[in-house]
Amino acid sequence: MIRVQAEDFDVGRELEKLSDGNHGVGGVCSFVGLVRDIAGDKTIKAMTLEHYPEMTEPALAKIEAEAHDRWPLEETLIIHRYGRLEPGDRIVLVAAASAHREAAFEACHFLIDWLKTQAPFWKLEETPDGGQWVDARSSDGRAAERWLADKPQDKPQDKPQDKPKGKPGAAE
């Protein structure tokens, strides 16, 4: 599930919904990203998240599909906010529900790392010196690349239609 919205979300309720009625879920792992009040040595009063609406949802859907391709997941969730946010506000929630914890932990980590380099969002911070666009961090690029290196080799890389599977959703 993917949602791109200006409004806040209720983490507890969202996580509950992930396993609601599905007793095959043995664990839900989640990550919540928040607005900090400091960046380097500068105080941040607020930040504005800009995005590319026509591209955001397809990009997030691709990231989610990639996670389902790599791990046996029951359900995943990505909620990303846009607009003006203040310190302490929630920016993003990613969560993965699986039968076992390992897939849930890894998929959750993958979702947030991948999102940070693939989903078209940009942060403008309000500092005492005025508005400043946040620079991409090379550590985010490296964090995402790690998952490229870790990609299981026995799966087709680019052609999901070549999968030796019967139906989509047939768990391995």
Added chain:
Amino acid sequence: MKILYFAWLREKAGIAEEDVSPPETVTTVAELVEWMKSRGGGFAEAFADEGMVRVAVNQEHVRTDHPVAAGDEIAFFPPITGG
């Protein structure tokens, strides 16, 4: 083709979107960027540091050798900083 600008590229270009008709010799993203720069002003400034410019053609991340054609939606933006 429709051009979109985001974040500081939008600020430097001075517009969020526009329709352009570059000459027929412009067939790739790299050639389009060169043509953009030749328009001068805010455009030259926006594309001054090409290493900081990312591109999507029809909502897909692409490299600068990707083809462009009439009817495409081409977005220029800095490296992503979401999450």
